[in-house]
Amino acid sequence: MLQRVAKVLIKFTSAAPIANTSRRTSATSATSAATNVHSGAVPEARIKVGPTPAPTGTRAASSLSNIQALRGLAAAMVLVHHAAIYAHFLRGADRLLPPLDALLGPWGVSIFFAISGFLMSGLVVRDPPLVFLSHRISRIFPTYLAVVALFAVLFAGLGLSFGGLTPLSLSLAPSGPRSYALNVEWTLVYETSFYVGLFLVACTGLSHRITAVATLWLGLLAAAFLLLPEGSRDTIQPPIYLLPIMAGCVPFAGGLLLPRLIAAGRFPPAAGLLFLPLCAACFFVEKDVARWLGGVAAVLLVGAAAVGRQIQDEGALSRSALALGNASYVLYLVHAPILVLTAWALPAQWSGLTYWLTAVAASLGLAALLGPLDMALYRALRRHIDAAPPRTLKRWLAIYLLLFAGCAAWGSVETARNDWRESRVRMALAALPPDTWTSRETAANAIFNHGVALPVSVQGALESIERLSWTEALVTAFAYDPAQPKRTFLLALYCSGRLIHLDRPRRARKDLIPLLGQENAGHRIGYRMQIPAEACVSDPAPIAIIVDTEGGMAVLAVTSPPPHPLQ
Structure with a gap:
């Protein structure tokens, strides 16, 4: 040939x-x-x-x-x-x-x-x-x-x-x-x-x-x-x-x-x-x-x-x-x-x-x-x-x-197939009532009541939102499921009830190897999402939602202190 x-x-x-x-x-x-x-x-x-x-x-x-x-x-x-x-x-x-x-x-x-x-x-x-x-x-x-x-x-x-x-x-x-x-x-x-x-x-x-x-x-x-x-x-x-x-x-x-x-x-x-x-x-x-x-x-x-x-x-x-x-x-x-x-x-x-x-x-x-x-x-x-x-x-x-x-x-x-999956995730998020994303508690309750909650084995956190420039901010987070290491999630960030951005995991997190285990170290579980700097300034508590390809959702925990230096 x-x-x-x-x-x-x-x-x-x-x-x-x-x-x-x-x-x-x-x-x-x-x-x-x-x-x-x-x-x-x-x-x-x-x-x-x-x-x-x-x-x-x-x-x-x-x-x-x-x-x-x-x-x-x-x-x-x-x-x-x-x-x-x-x-x-x-x-x-x-x-x-x-x-x-x-x-x-x-x-x-x-x-x-x-x-x-x-x-x-x-x-x-x-x-x-x-x-x-x-x-x-x-x-x-x-x-x-x-x-x-x-x-x-x-x-x-x-x-x-x-x-x-x-x-x-x-x-x-x-x-x-x-x-x-x-x-x-x-x-x-x-x-x-x-x-x-x-x-x-x-x-x-x-x-x-x-x-x-x-x-x-x-x-x-x-x-x-x-x-x-x-x-x-x-x-x-x-x-x-x-x-x-x-x-x-x-x-x-x-x-x-x-x-x-x-x-x-x-x-x-x-x-x-x-x-x-x-x-x-x-x-x-x-x-x-x-x-x-x-x-x-x-x-x-x-x-x-x-x-x-x-x-x-x-x-x-x-x-x-x-x-x-x-x-x-x-x-x-x-x-x-x-x-x-x-x-x-x-x-x-x-x-x-x-x-x-x-x-x-x-x-x-x-x-x-x-x-x-x-x-x-x-x-x-x-x-x-x-x-x-x-x-x-x-x-x-x-x-x-x-x-x-x-x-x-x-x-x-x-x-192209991943982009199609992203469109499905957007549809799943849009299927919940508009007031779902006004607070972390409201989001968690709505996800549970609609039967789309992810299993409790899923772990992750919204780690930081830091200003990169006068116009750009960087959101960092991670999410993974120890029970199903190959499962991937999309990260949706909401501020003041609005969907700011949706993104896939882009990076392996070598710093989390003690939690992941060496055999899972190469999996992409880290998010580095760039958003407009002013998008979340008025919201002291942004909401990070992870969604799998089947529409299962979970609200990410927030690191302490809260990751929000933009005000």
């Missing part, structure tokens, strides 16, 4: 035949050097812009060391963001600046995505389609799978749980909400989907019209933002049928436009100064809008870094910035497991600040150690790909695309 798939792929790619890999886009500007990008890094320190065919008179592309340094900055932003969250949930440390550290992660990811769009716009024109996708796959998967294997062995040796080792998760295909081994793979799902999409564009002969493709994509994203309901425009783990219209794609699409704008002299370096006001505006708008603003800000920052004066590999600060950029992919992959291991290893009496500093230092240290190995591995694989005959590349890519499409379809169908 794989041979037949390969034959189909050969016919499909006939519109874009394998060409000499020395092919370059013509204009007065030089074309891109061999580079590789994804949400963590480009290993080469020397990076050149590979624009689409540009008007005569554009300047020659030059080494873009600024992009390398910017990549390191983005990785550091994600590290600080996660370190603050893990210090809070694993060590009980206070978050000194919750609105800021909550946005650092999304900003850093947007910068990564904008860099990808910026560089891929040149590579998809320069390289034959099969070479392009082969390079991208070899950049992401070998290091990713090696890091997963490293921590799987390490966690097992320490007697710690390590989930997310399913084919759907490891495929990095867009298949809807998943538990991932490293807890950061959602960005790699976007990246792999982006690369496959560009591969298909190249196979149809449209790679030289990438500017038009990107413009149409931005128009589609804008239309989706206007038409989709609030809360569904910025899903970080969407199924394949929703991913292309998620707000997280804005920096990808915007990055694709940058080389054309730069080559035409239409991108002034001062445009990068808009990064700060756009980021400042993110504090005052809803999450969906903030994702758009952050994406636009990232595109402007990347463009300014590309056209500005490039830093030189001179001096300790410049060398450190470039070294961090070189190791940024490894840093992105290893930092979350390191944060967990640091929390496990440090004595409980050590302060949250000590944990934070130790975890950050350990993450940077391991990235510095593994970064050169990551770059050497990719370069070796790249040489093999460049030397491989077209038939070999077609065969292996046929296998990869078959697996990618199969995993994406399987998981997306499952996601």
Whole structure:
């Protein structure tokens, strides 16, 4: 069967035949050097812009060391963001600046995505389609799978749980909400989907019209933002049928436009100064809008870094910035497991600040150690790909695309089924009288009287409602049934009698292993629900209801003191 798939792929790619890999886009500007990008890094320190065919008179592309340094900055932003969250949930440390550290992660990811769009716009024109996708796959998967294997062995040796080792998760295909081994793979799902999409564009002969493709994509994203309901425009783990219209794609699409704008002299370096006001505006708008603003800000920052004066590999600060950029992919992959291991290893009496500093230092240290190995591995694989005959590349890519499409379809169908179950839960909640949700006591009595109470074995709690920014609040809770560990619940939050949000469990709760038992540690029982900050301000006692797929319900207990700092 794989041979037949390969034959189909050969016919499909006939519109874009394998060409000499020395092919370059013509204009007065030089074309891109061999580079590789994804949400963590480009290993080469020397990076050149590979624009689409540009008007005569554009300047020659030059080494873009600024992009390398910017990549390191983005990785550091994600590290600080996660370190603050893990210090809070694993060590009980206070978050000194919750609105800021909550946005650092999304900003850093947007910068990564904008860099990808910026560089891929040149590579998809320069390289034959099969070479392009082969390079991208070899950049992401070998290091990713090696890091997963490293921590799987390490966690097992320490007697710690390590989930997310399913084919759907490891495929990095867009298949809807998943538990991932490293807890950061959602960005790699976007990246792999982006690369496959560009591969298909190249196979149809449209790679030289990438500017038009990107413009149409931005128009589609804008239309989706206007038409989709609030809360569904910025899903970080969407199924394949929703991913292309998620707000997280804005920096990808915007990055694709940058080389054309730069080559035409239409991108002034001062445009990068808009990064700060756009980021400042993110504090005052809803999450969906903030994702758009952050994406636009990232595109402007990347463009300014590309056209500005490039830093030189001179001096300790410049060398450190470039070294961090070189190791940024490894840093992105290893930092979350390191944060967990640091929390496990440090004595409980050590302060949250000590944990934070130790975890950050350990993450940077391991990235510095593994970064050169990551770059050497990719370069070796790249040489093999460049030397491989077209038939070999077609065969292996046929296998990869078959697996990618199969995993994406399987998981997306499952996601659609979960969405249908959610609609049933909404109907079950709506079937109870409207005054049911005015207090915890009223809700408990109504649930019991209507015969929809869950068994007493179910345990859980509404743990906290904390402000993330001036517009967003985070609700945390957990629920599980020791008698039926695989049973899952949806969490409904009511404030002042109104349903504010309904969500599925998204996370395993490693901190609850003593209660769950090691054999159930990988089950997703934790909720991290984002709601408008003002939604529950007027209600001193929000009500958290868990509902199973059959309509059984229970009112969650509330931790003491009550989890409500929003007034």
